[in-house]
Amino acid sequence: MLFNPALADFVHTHSASLDYLAVIPDRSWVDHGPAASPRFDDLPESVRLFEQTALRVPLVMHSIGMSICSADIFDAAYVDQLARWRGLYQCAWASDHLSFSRSGAGHESNAAMALPSPYDRELLDLLIPRVDAVQQRLGCPFLLENNVYYFTYPDQEMTEAEFLNELTARTGCSLLLDLHNVHTNALNHGFDPIEFLGSLDLSRVLEVHVAGGSAMMGFHTDSHTGPAPDAVWDLLRFVAPRAPALRGVTFEFHESSWPLLRTAGVLGQLDRARSIAAQPLHSSIWP
Amino acid sequence: MALSEFQRALSEMTVAPSLAARVRAEGEPPLAAYDLTARERARLVAVAQHPGMDLNCTLARGNRFGPIVDVLPLTCTLLKPWLRELLNELWQNKRPENYQLSGEEHAFVAFLQGKLAGGEFSHPYLAEVLEYETASWALVQSLRHTAEGDEPPPGAEPFRVVLFTHDPAALLPPLEAGALPPDGLPGGRYPVRVTLRGDTLVVEHETPGW
Numbered sequence A: 001m002l003f004n005p006a007l008a009d010f011v012h013t014h015s016a017s018l019d020y021l022a023v024i025p026d027r028s029w030v031d032h033g034p035a036a037s038p039r040f041d042d043l044p045e046s047v048r049l050f051e052q053t054a055l056r057v058p059l060v061m062h063s064i065g066m067s068i069c070s071a072d073i074f075d076a077a078y079v080d081q082l083a084r085w086r087g088l089y090q091c092a093w094a095s096d097h098l099s100f101s102r103s104g105a106g107h108e109s110n111a112a113m114a115l116p117s118p119y120d121r122e123l124l125d126l127l128i129p130r131v132d133a134v135q136q137r138l139g140c141p142f143l144l145e146n147n148v149y150y151f152t153y154p155d156q157e158m159t160e161a162e163f164l165n166e167l168t169a170r171t172g173c174s175l176l177l178d179l180h181n182v183h184t185n186a187l188n189h190g191f192d193p194i195e196f197l198g199s200l201d202l203s204r205v206l207e208v209h210v211a212g213g214s215a216m217m218g219f220h221t222d223s224h225t226g227p228a229p230d231a232v233w234d235l236l237r238f239v240a241p242r243a244p245a246l247r248g249v250t251f252e253f254h255e256s257s258w259p260l261l262r263t264a265g266v267l268g269q270l271d272r273a274r275s276i277a278a279q280p281l282h283s284s285i286w287p
Numbered sequence B: 001m002a003l004s005e006f007q008r009a010l011s012e013m014t015v016a017p018s019l020a021a022r023v024r025a026e027g028e029p030p031l032a033a034y035d036l037t038a039r040e041r042a043r044l045v046a047v048a049q050h051p052g053m054d055l056n057c058t059l060a061r062g063n064r065f066g067p068i069v070d071v072l073p074l075t076c077t078l079l080k081p082w083l084r085e086l087l088n089e090l091w092q093n094k095r096p097e098n099y100q101l102s103g104e105e106h107a108f109v110a111f112l113q114g115k116l117a118g119g120e121f122s123h124p125y126l127a128e129v130l131e132y133e134t135a136s137w138a139l140v141q142s143l144r145h146t147a148e149g150d151e152p153p154p155g156a157e158p159f160r161v162v163l164f165t166h167d168p169a170a171l172l173p174p175l176e177a178g179a180l181p182p183d184g185l186p187g188g189r190y191p192v193r194v195t196l197r198g199d200t201l202v203v204e205h206e207t208p209g210w
């Protein structure tokens, strides 16, 4: 499960139901920006919660600020901050997104959302040394998450699957395969999600995301609303037996969906993930 | 580096829908300020023409609005009829500056305060509702930065006093229910004390029954 603020009590009461907890570390600090010193201010309230939780449940990190595809920004100090967190809580692995939101080194601007960059050789050449550096600095498996995208670029040099396969093969990094993102892209752009998954090197998948979405402006969106739909569980059924390195299935939902799910709903999603992944994941979370 | 210019242009099209609209209507000329290859220009034009770009712009606006409505839910309800235009005006030249989208709420507060001070926007209840929410927010922020064991003892909790000029007992409950308050509430002096006790905001007022 990915932690959100609506889950503070749940995590306290139901930690025994969790094999691990994914947390967004960026929600526990204020980042005053690359030029500030000190740059990061931890928020004691969130730190307290994670300290207490980490005593009972293994934590994994799912960060949102690396913007690893930004052409003109590679934020080593941000990676250092992640490494500090990883050390504090002994996170089994760390992940971020294969996208950019930050641009304009010096005077930074933000797109207010994660944007995909075209799957070209140029991007691959940019990413390979960065991923190597991140893996080395973090000292734990590093995963990149496949994008949700609402438009496509013409003339990309590689397909998404080719790009992911080559990136993971050449860097040794793992894949955080978000199945709701695959489902969303397949619905919006009219392709067969199973065919897409069949062209991916699933041996690189270490974690899977499952989530729900909603309709908006004629699209299916990745809004993390409510439970994951049946179609996403079908994709998990395809992936799980073909992904020998899979160590966790994470249910994500937006805190505004808590009234829709509540304790029973969340536990139901975790049970469903476990029953499809076929084996108790607890034993496999640690290498 | 061309890729960085491409990303800067796409980012600008996402947070400034007017650029996306111009590229959709006019093609490449509005992108002249960016140092792009022919392929990158063609891609940005294709993206601008894709209906998914409209959705992207809407989602980015929603993300920017998140921190604002978290801090100022009552102000946003009060401003509902004008909110879209006010945000358009604020965001026309103001870009998000960091991935945490911190500062969006500060910018909106400063923008509204400037509008009120300059007389460019007037609303009989806005100043006091805005002051009430910014005071409450400042107290909650102090809690977020308090280390365990550093909590103030009873009687020494942080507080703010906000002077309402309309009865908060008539003004705040409708806003808290997501509705507009009645027009024409009578004026007066209603000092309200907002205190942070533990992790709860306690609101006390001199008016009996509130």
Ligand SMILES: [Fe+2]
Pocket: A145, A178, A209, A252
């Ligand atoms: Fe995800």
